Amino acid sequence: MIKLPPDPATLLVFRKALEKFVTFSEEEWRLFVQHVSTSSLKKKEHFAREGEIASYIGFILTGSVRYYHIKDGEEITGYFSFDGELVSSYKSFLTRQPGTGYIQALEPATLLLISYHDLQNMLNHPLLAYKMERFGRLTAEYYLCCYEERISSFITQTPEERYQDLVSKEREILQRVPQHYIANFLGITPVSLSRIRKRLLFQPS
Amino acid sequence: MIKLPPDPATLLVFRKALEKFVTFSEEEWRLFVQHVSTSSLKKKEHFAREGEIASYIGFILTGSVRYYHIKDGEEITGYFSFDGELVSSYKSFLTRQPGTGYIQALEPATLLLISYHDLQNMLNHPLLAYKMERFGRLTAEYYLCCYEERISSFITQTPEERYQDLVSKEREILQRVPQHYIANFLGITPVSLSRIRKRLLFQPS
DNA sequence: AAAAATCCTTATCTTTTGTTAACGTTTTGA
DNA sequence: TCAAAACGTTAACAAAAGATAAGGATTTTT
Numbered sequence: 341m342i343k344l345p346p347d348p349a350t351l352l353v354f355r356k357a358l359e360k361f362v363t364f365s366e367e368e369w370r371l372f373v374q375h376v377s378t379s380s381l382k383k384k385e386h387f388a389r390e391g392e393i394a395s396y397i398g399f400i401l402t403g404s405v406r407y408y409h410i411k412d413g414e415e416i417t418g419y420f421s422f423d424g425e426l427v428s429s430y431k432s433f434l435t436r437q438p439g440t441g442y443i444q445a446l447e448p449a450t451l452l453l454i455s456y457h458d459l460q461n462m463l464n465h466p467l468l469a470y471k472m473e474r475f476g477r478l479t480a481e482y483y484l485c486c487y488e489e490r491i492s493s494f495i496t497q498t499p500e501e502r503y504q505d506l507v508s509k510e511r512e513i514l515q516r517v518p519q520h521y522i523a524n525f526l527g528i529t530p531v532s533l534s535r536i537r538k539r540l541l542f543q544p545s
Numbered sequence: 546m547i548k549l550p551p552d553p554a555t556l557l558v559f560r561k562a563l564e565k566f567v568t569f570s571e572e573e574w575r576l577f578v579q580h581v582s583t584s585s586l587k588k589k590e591h592f593a594r595e596g597e598i599a600s601y602i603g604f605i606l607t608g609s610v611r612y613y614h615i616k617d618g619e620e621i622t623g624y625f626s627f628d629g630e631l632v633s634s635y636k637s638f639l640t641r642q643p644g645t646g647y648i649q650a651l652e653p654a655t656l657l658l659i660s661y662h663d664l665q666n667m668l669n670h671p672l673l674a675y676k677m678e679r680f681g682r683l684t685a686e687y688y689l690c691c692y693e694e695r696i697s698s699f700i701t702q703t704p705e706e707r708y709q710d711l712v713s714k715e716r717e718i719l720q721r722v723p724q725h726y727i728a729n730f731l732g733i734t735p736v737s738l739s740r741i742r743k744r745l746l747f748q749p750s
Numbered sequence: 751a752a753a754a755a756t757c758c759t760t761a762t763c764t765t766t767t768g769t770t771a772a773c774g775t776t777t778t779g780a
Numbered sequence: 781t782c783a784a785a786a787c788g789t790t791a792a793c794a795a796a797a798g799a800t801a802a803g804g805a806t807t808t809t810t
Binding site for chain 3: 518519520530531533534535537538
Binding site: 409430434474477524 | 700
């Protein structure tokens, strides 16, 4: 993982994306970008590993990553993130405890990074503190809502229904992610997903 | 649901509990408590209903609540919260969209409430804004970590393993919550949970 | 370009879970 | 206090998912 200062074009993309949460003034943005660096990941390169404390939160400019755990020697994929989204071993990053899972590039990826210490510095900087707290709040609330939906789906839906939702609402995941990872993501085995797909071919709801 | 101004003793409990997230100065607390009211729920009384926009976030002083959805006419329990925890249809509260589930008192409950509009007022109040943004950020981050663990458990563990975790780590839930709700919470049917319990009786790991 | 690894499907068999229903027990509410 | 409702267990059967292995297609690596 290489770290470089970002160029103006990529920073503009980042600024646009963050407007989903907060809008920075020119002055604030000038201070903010001093803490941003770029990085890239080759396919299968790791962004986070079990046992490590996450030092960075990333913004995916291009490419994608997958989150996975290892259980009984087997990789189990829990999630994916694509360009335009944030990536981090959040719990580890936030609590400063060793992470319990891995994050790996699914496709070659370019990232913008902010380190934990830089983020703390911004949260303590008189001219940035308020806006950064707000940014942090809205970001966490946004992902909280996503997680809430995800948990609901595990409790109220069958694996087959979860797959159908994926087909109708998140086709991009299906197109960019190998099927055995999607199976884990749905909470089932690849073999079981293959059977569900076959069933749906002959009774497409 | 009745709303009353809170008495000093309960406010002190609240203040202690919130110190997990932020510490208010005397001045800040004085302003803060002006926006807090009390309420109580009889057993089975609803705090939130499907289709309603959540107007309040609550802090549970005593008692407990359960979160549930209705699917095909059946109640499916997704979560519980106990005294000392926050309660809200978060997504609805945060996004101002109709909620998709119900929240009901599992035991008779007393709550402290903050309305959405009062919270917005505090977020806009010059002397409170910063502290409230911080409070919101840390709260959301805290629950984000909880949700992350919960999702992991659905992907990496069998229902039986999830039940064993509950036995070893969250015995309080087992003691205060009827078993058929716990079954839903684990993502299985009550019959299946009964079978798992029987299995574990004869092979207690 | 050849060899190796990965991926998806399919088949078989086992295990688990879901479904429905019945039964006593406990709790609730009139 | 008494009837009704709710609760946990168990049984029997059906449906679904897990485990394992094999085969062919695709991709990756060397």
